[in-house]
Amino acid sequence: MKTIAIIDDDIHIGDMLREVLVQEGYSVLRAYSGTEALYLLSQNKPDLVLLDLMLPGLSGEEVLPHIENIPVIVLSAKVDVQDKVNLLLGGAADYMTKPFDTKELLARITVQLRKAEQHGETKSLSVGDLVLDMVSLSLTVQEQPVKLTRTEYAILKLLMENPKQVISKSVLLDRISLDTPNCTERSLKQHISNLRKKMQDVSGVDYIETVWGIGFKLAEQKILTKS
Template sequence: MKQILVIDDDIHIGNVIEETLVKEGYDVARAYSGTEALLYLSKQHPDLILLDLMLPGLNGEEILPKMASIPVIVVSAKVDTSDKVNLLLQGANDYITKPFDMAELLARITVQLRKIKSPTSHIFHFHDITLDLQTHKVYVLKQEIKLTKTEYAILKLLMQNPSQVYTKSNILDEIRMDTLDCVESSLKVHISNLRKKLRSVSDQEYIEAVWGIGFKMKEN
């Protein structure tokens, strides 16, 4: 059963969303503030998050960067296009404006959950790149590329959500469990070396820098 974390301090809206999601067969967890949400996420890993922006204490925009490994749909009354663009660039996977149609929200949830790799799958693919989680081997055009532990951890993270832009702090937080030898001052060097190794086989650029934000896999 997929678990969805609803982060919203509006009890009525949260109750309506929870009731609907439960009827659809989802397990629902609730958080009513940014601080409470981070505490929950320090212990649990839901499959998807519905995030309101106007929260007491830490607001949605402040806690969004802490959710880099989990699909996030922002649910907000803000309708300004620049707000939506900024949030999507900061790591949100989708954005729906309040008031919303519940059928549309369910459809957006289905789309995001469909993108998640099955935990039984140990092979990631992105264009010419293949990454094997079991053997820790990486291939470009079927040619094995020798990566350091840190380079492998960075590539694995980016390939898990290839359309998502990861900030430097996101990357450091997410790869900390896989490698301890990467710090902020050396991150650019690791990414530069990784890009060169991937490019050495096909002359293609697979990782792009999003100016002023971070890095993501490069779509053709």
């Protein structure tokens, strides 16, 4: 499931966009100011960002340079051609003027996500000494190969995409449901246990931390790159 971050202080527009995107099968993150956007992006790596320009705190123009390797579609009421040119040259992938047609926006989102995949911007994920190859669906731990099932791969990919964030069981199940529809709340615990053991057998390290009553995350002391 692809994740899209909506950065817009207009609650009505944000709610409308969230409803449309969820109906299309996307997962959605929200931020309502430029400062909140930077924090959100430091904790998560969405597949695409919808960015408003007129934000409280830092403006969209100030936020844009901080977004790397993620396609950004700017949504703004500004219609000046030079504004559009400057933003596209400044790193935006696309620009839509408010008000916009949601069907056109969805089409542009599809195009940008397809381009990102074709350019191979997300061929692998690296967190400390964990490297997850997103083409072969393979994992190396401390440079040692570890075979994963499809469900274990989906779980670890989500944890590695959000290395500082606790992922609840319900979010885990929702985010991996398209790739692993047979994973249930009852079987999730066993899948994570198997994943833990595989990585621990190779490294002697437990890379997954259980946050009781909430969910799971990568263990912070284990995700630092070895010197």
